[in-house]
Amino acid sequence: MHPSEKFDLMRIFWRAVMTDKYYVVAATSELEENGQMYVQLDSEEILLCRHEGKFYAVAYYCSHAEFALEGGTLANGCITCPYHGAEFSIVDGSVLAAPAFEPIKCYPVKVENDTVSIAV
Numbered sequence: 263m264h265p266s267e268k269f270d271l272m273r274i275f276w277r278a279v280m281t282d283k284y285y286v287v288a289a290t291s292e293l294e295e296n297g298q299m300y301v302q303l304d305s306e307e308i309l310l311c312r313h314e315g316k317f318y319a320v321a322y323y324c325s326h327a328e329f330a331l332e333g334g335t336l337a338n339g340c341i342t343c344p345y346h347g348a349e350f351s352i353v354d355g356s357v358l359a360a361p362a363f364e365p366i367k368c369y370p371v372k373v374e375n376d377t378v379s380i381a382v
């Protein structure tokens with residue numbers, strides 16, 4: 263392994279273990295299947311989604327024209343922007359359909375004791 267790859271792995275580990283701080287944002291019962299909720303943590307505006315029994319946290323705003331993704335359709339692990347139809351993976355934020363070309367941010371989510379927490 264190249265030394266720079268080791269450094270990247272250490273940085274990822276450090277961020278995941280030492281710097282991400284989880285905040286409880288909801289009870290699991292607050293979101294039904296395909297439910298969505300606006301969350302603000304620090305300066306981050308986040309859309310919490312429940313889809314196929316799991317919780318996901320993505321950027322609240324679409325990377326195309328910065329309109330809210332809230333209200334977009336959730337299907338097959340992706341969210342479709344309600345404005346111009348861009349599609350994003352809610353797993354990793356990647357763009358699945360234009361007109362957006364930039365991915366959206368995703369946040370780590372933890373479910374414990376019937377609560378949902380997001381790390382920022």
Ligand code: FES
Pocket residue numbers: 324325326327328329343344345346347348361362
């Ligand atoms: S604002 Fe989302 S596709 Fe245009």
